[in-house]
Amino acid sequence: MLNYRKRFLIVISLLFSMLILFACSEEESSTESSSSGSNTLTTIIDRGELVCGVNDNLTGFGVINSAGEFEGFDIDYCKAVAAAILGDSSKVEYVPLTASARFEALAAEEIDILIRNTTWTASRDRDLGNDFTAPTFYDGQGMMVKASSGYDSIESMAGATVCVLQGTTTELNLDDRFTGSGIAYTPLTFETNDPLQAAYEEGRCDGWTTDKSGLASKRAGFSNPSDHVVLAETLSKEPLGPLTRDNDSELYDVVQWVVFGMMQAEESGISSSNVSSMAANPTDPGMARLLGVGFDGGEPTDFGFGIPVDFMQNVISQVGNYGEVYDKHLVPLGLTREGSLNAQWTEGGLIYAPPFR
Numbered sequence: 001m002l003n004y005r006k007r008f009l010i011v012i013s014l015l016f017s018m019l020i021l022f023a024c025s026e027e028e029s030s031t032e033s034s035s036s037g038s039n040t041l042t043t044i045i046d047r048g049e050l051v052c053g054v055n056d057n058l059t060g061f062g063v064i065n066s067a068g069e070f071e072g073f074d075i076d077y078c079k080a081v082a083a084a085i086l087g088d089s090s091k092v093e094y095v096p097l098t099a100s101a102r103f104e105a106l107a108a109e110e111i112d113i114l115i116r117n118t119t120w121t122a123s124r125d126r127d128l129g130n131d132f133t134a135p136t137f138y139d140g141q142g143m144m145v146k147a148s149s150g151y152d153s154i155e156s157m158a159g160a161t162v163c164v165l166q167g168t169t170t171e172l173n174l175d176d177r178f179t180g181s182g183i184a185y186t187p188l189t190f191e192t193n194d195p196l197q198a199a200y201e202e203g204r205c206d207g208w209t210t211d212k213s214g215l216a217s218k219r220a221g222f223s224n225p226s227d228h229v230v231l232a233e234t235l236s237k238e239p240l241g242p243l244t245r246d247n248d249s250e251l252y253d254v255v256q257w258v259v260f261g262m263m264q265a266e267e268s269g270i271s272s273s274n275v276s277s278m279a280a281n282p283t284d285p286g287m288a289r290l291l292g293v294g295f296d297g298g299e300p301t302d303f304g305f306g307i308p309v310d311f312m313q314n315v316i317s318q319v320g321n322y323g324e325v326y327d328k329h330l331v332p333l334g335l336t337r338e339g340s341l342n343a344q345w346t347e348g349g350l351i352y353a354p355p356f357r
């Protein structure tokens with residue numbers, strides 16, 4: 001009898017410890033899955049809207065137009081991502097950010113993605129915990145001076161005061177270039193662009209340095225652009241493009257392949273005006289894979305992005321291919337593609353998409 005009771009107790013305590021063990025391992029695995037990086041793609045789908053961190057003060061890239069709407073090259077990439085994920089390019093909440101606030105806003109999950117003329121660098125990629133997609137615009141830093149100043153090179157600017165924005169690569173490159181070459185200068189730094197521009201116009205600084213695309217944009221906004229000259233020298237490499245948080249690979253992969261998809265569409269001759277006929281009748285299997293349709297009676301290829309297989313059709317019909325977006329926003333600033341890094345690879349540039357296969 002005693003023996004039976006003892007056995008019963010052993011079985012009960014064994015069952016009990018197994019229960020505890022199971023509960024603990026459950027807890028462990030659930031913490032593990034929640035700490036293994038968030039899935040912002042799911043959040044965007046559930047919310048029905050993409051929250052995009054942008055610039056609101058840079059004509060051509062991100063600006064609020066006279067109708068009170070955001071527009072520009074970067075804005076079109078926010079729209080493209082929304083079209084890919086949600087099937088509707090208008091499902092975007094734009095969050096305007098200064099250069100110095102942008103990375104914190106992304107890390108704090110105030111935005112899903114940052115598309116704000118942002119340069120891909122090692123420290124921003126690694127230390128700040130971001131993931132950059134392929135660049136959408138290859139830029140470089142320049143220096144703008146008044147035409148009347150007589151400055152014609154960086155070397156001629158010894159002793160100059162230079163206006164620069166805080167929290168940018170610009171600030172660091174400026175010092176590399178001047179201090180590195182033993183050229184004395186005084187930086188005048190600003191948190192936002194408008195007071196910087198005022199200081200430049202009032203002559204409180206002799207030069208204004210930033211990305212050459214930014215200088216083209218600001219120069220075009222002056223009442224008399226020819227009063228200002230952008231020096232020929234390019235001080236740095238500024239590859240600009242979208243970024244997501246580290247370990248957010250579902251969203252990252254979607255953004256990356258939207259970027260590539262727009263490049264590939266241009267290369268394949270698919271534009272907003274012909275995408276529906278190309279999708280109805282693709283001329284080759286590669287085009288069918290890009291547009292998420294079958295070829296010659298076959299099934300469409302699903303790359304497993306977790307969004308509709310024909311996502312690139314929505315992107316191209318609602319936003320356009322790379323060339324359409326570039327021509328619309330950047331050509332008016334005088335940023336021609338021919339002979340630049342932003343030409344297609346087939347024309348000597350760096351705009352190149354890996355295979356959709």
Ligand SMILES: N[C@@H](CCC(=O)N[C@@H](CS)C(=O)NCC(=O)O)C(=O)O
Nearest residue numbers: 057099117118119168169193210214
């Ligand atoms: N690409 C550089 C510079 C980015 C930047 O903030 N550029 C300035 C001038 S092109 C800008 O966006 N100004 C608009 C503003 O801050 O209001 C970076 O990522 O640090």
